[in-house]
Amino acid sequence: MTENQKSAPRTSRLVPSLVTVAAALWTSGVVLAPWLAAHNSILGGWLRLLYRPGCHQIADRCLDLGFGPMAVCARCAGLYFGGTLALLWTTVRNHPMRPRPVWLAIVAAPTVLDFVAGQLGLPSLGNWTRFAFALPLGALAGLYLGDALIEIVRLNSSQTNPEHPGEDSVG
């Protein structure tokens, strides 16, 4: 993937780390919900409800790892996992990565086409294929989000510490 490597100085990892942990918790809940439900925990049902506003949760369209359908459909799971992995990658490297915007159109195309095909009643893809199509789109969104977070931290730290822009005492 062609990308614009930035020469921005390394910044505090605190904010990107917190966002990455939040994203990881959110994504792990997708798997945790059916696991808890399979172990007769009430929390499983409540956790599943938490994801309800952002996903249709149709069981046939959800991945199943052996203890029931996940809390979100395969497409949403791909977006969540991709986004979390990209945020983790950005945070670990502590260096933003901003792919060219044209990549957004390229990686979104399969997911958009699959969604439109589904709405038109055309034959739909398998769950793992849908997951695999959504994964790079989520990853790209995660890379842009990581880039945005690091830039915001860098700008804030350069305003508070103009002598050493981008450096911070934390992280």
Place this chain on the structure above:
Amino acid sequence: MNQAPSMLKPALISGVAFGVAGSIPVINWINCACCALIIGCGFFAAFLYSKDSRAAGFAFRPGNGATVGLVAGLIYGVISGILGGIISSALGMGDWQQVIDQIQMSGADIDPEVLDGITHFMESSGGLMMILIGLFFALVFGAIFGTLGGLIGGSVFKVEPQPPAHEQGPPPPPVG
């Protein structure tokens, strides 16, 4: 000297356009894919604001994207919450029983007495309570996912600041 472009115009255009789309029953299914319509609202507002910033010669950064995305998301929430509630009530789709069915289908173990109590309260308050609850959730989700879309748009459509005039080098010495 140029004046910084207003954030309200792109936020309003995007918030109203996506809010209306989000209140139309079939189109709002797009939100089933990770609230894509609300993320798109923030993203589009960031795109419009980056265009205005570029034209005015101002920098556009992810922070600006997040702010314009947040405002657009809130406008989305107001428009889709009110309009969606009215459309759902008019078409008879805002039935509380449907919500109860969805909760039971999700496998959540809720005391039937509690559900009965809530159902009685909702029925006695008429459709207004459904509209208010819908508005509340539309505002919360609009704020969160609008900001997310604005942040992503802020990174995608970033406009670097123009260097100040004095950094372009000193003028040539007078000749003669």
